[in-house]
Amino acid sequence: MHNKEYKAGIYIHIPFCHAKCIYCDFYSVADRNNEIPEFIDLICKEIDLFFVENEAPWNFDTLFFGGGTPSLLESSAIEKILNTLNKYLDLSNIKEFTVETNPGEVEYNRLKDFLSIGVNRLSLGFQSFDDKLLSFLGRLHSSKDCISTYKNARKAGFTNINADLIFDIPGQTIERWEQDLKTLVELDPEHISTYSLTVEKQTNLFKLVKAGRVTMPSETIDISMYTHSLDFLKQKKYLQYEISNHSKEGYTCKHNLHYWKNDPYISFGPSAHSYDMKKRWWNINNLNQYSSSIKNNKLPIQEEEVLTNIDHFNELIFNGLRMQDGVEVKKIEKYYNDSIIDYIELNMKKWNGLNYENGFFFLDDNARLLADEIAADLFI
Secondary structure, eight states: OOOTTSEEEEEEEEOEESSOOTTOOSOOEESOGGGHHHHHHHHHHHHHHHHHHOOOOSEEEEEEEEESOGGGSOHHHHHHHHHHHHTTSOOTTOOEEEEEEOTTSSOHHHHHHHHHTTOOEEEEEEEOSOHHHHHHHTOOOOHHHHHHHHHHHHHHTOOOEEEEEEESOTTOOHHHHHHHHHHHHHHOOSEEEEEEOOOOTTSHHHHHHHTTSOOOOOHHHHHHHHHHHHHHHHHTTOEEEETTEEEOTTOOOHHHHHHHTTOOEEEESTTOEEEOSSEEEEEOSOHHHHHHHHHTTOOOEEEEEEOOHHHHHHHHHHHHTTBSSOEEHHHHGGGOSSOHHHHHHHHHHHSTTEEEETTEEEEOTTGGGGHHHHHHHHOO
16 A cells, blocks of 8 residues: 555564563563674664565654564664665654663663654653562562652653553552552653453463462452553543553654554564554564574564455444544445444433544443443444
8 A cells, every 4th residue: 555644653663571571462572682792783684685576665653673672782783774774764754763661771871862863752661669579570670669760760861751560460459550640640741551461361360360379369350450550540530441551641652553453564573463454464573483484584473364354343443432532434434344333322312421523432440441342242
């Protein structure tokens, strides 16, 4: 789809970590940081290989380095990747350039260097201000590290900072969650992401729960923590624009909005997913196999999936209902054979909190808690 009107994002996956957190199901490797220099060369070669075979004719306005722990990279390594991308893409329209960062693992000078090469947004993985809970999660940092890294980021000159917090952690009381939110709001970041701890297969947490060594909190506690964060952050002028994301006015995460709005994006690195509005494809989620493929001058694609009209419709519903703005009718009506308005109105009678207004259908704050369930019911 050759259209510069479409805004798009670029994602770079850096899989290296000092240690693997018990809940994390993103692809990462621990204790292999010595391989980072070679990996940078590999990811640059992947970019070269991709553009020999493909075009990306969109207006790229976001760039996101995720992981793993991309802040383990020196600014010169990030710059090398930027220079490679610049050979093929116009990066002059990048409005938001995010690097994920772990507290206590990045020094002030490196943060300054990041800013100097164009990084203008940090995403800090605080997760909690309770050292016991951090230890349970497998995080290597302390509450003090959260504060000091945040202050260093401000001192370095960052004016757009996100911080992640997790709730529904075994052993976490509602009072403790309330205190974490208060502590974070006092720091005054522009953006806050709050995630309920989920038990994903292939994680150590899954094994612990399955073995009966860890018991997850009840659904009642989960809902109570979610609704408290919603009310508290709203009171503090943070807008909930997606089910897990809250921002001050003008500071929504533009990159993640590309995912939720089904805009195109291209990604590089092991396990990275891409989407060109017709198909999705994803890379091998194994660093050794990823490396071997690129050294053999072959793109490290594991699989691709051509999307049907039904796939497009269902994905727009699923992602859209998680957002405050909801689903734009004109985006989905081309994938639906009958009257989409009739279909929405029929479901509005069934689901209290599902609304239609000004060309969008959306969920109110309370119904958004059931977004996944309602979306599944609307699938065709």
